[in-house]
Amino acid sequence: MNFYQLHKQGIDAVVSRVEIRYKVPLIGMDRFICTVSRLERIGLKYIFHQEIVRQSDNVLCARAKIEVVNLVNGKLSQPEVFDEAFKEYI
Numbered sequence: 001m002n003f004y005q006l007h008k009q010g011i012d013a014v015v016s017r018v019e020i021r022y023k024v025p026l027i028g029m030d031r032f033i034c035t036v037s038r039l040e041r042i043g044l045k046y047i048f049h050q051e052i053v054r055q056s057d058n059v060l061c062a063r064a065k066i067e068v069v070n071l072v073n074g075k076l077s078q079p080e081v082f083d084e085a086f087k088e089y090i
Contacts (some may be wrong), residue, residue: 001085010073011081016045017067024054024061031055039089044076045069046086 003013026032031054038049045067052062070079 006081012071013068013079013082014071015066016069017065019065021063022061023063024059026052026054026061032061039086041079041083041086041090044078046079046082 006012033053033055035051035053036048037051040047040049046069048064048066048068050064050066051060052064053059054061070077070082
């Protein structure tokens, strides 16, 4: 999915809300993995449930819920292009 090309067509995915729960801090040069553990579609928004895990010991450092909406030509719209892209994950 090329977000630049979508933007040129007037389609933009916009983060509308972020909720983060920090568990353990990352420091300095810690390496980490950011995963999407679950994806939901509720109404016009997608909700990405993410986790950040420190690679050295697989400790969960943060858990987040990211809400994303779709704008077409600046107006809130059905996320059809994203429905197609995410259909096997929902």
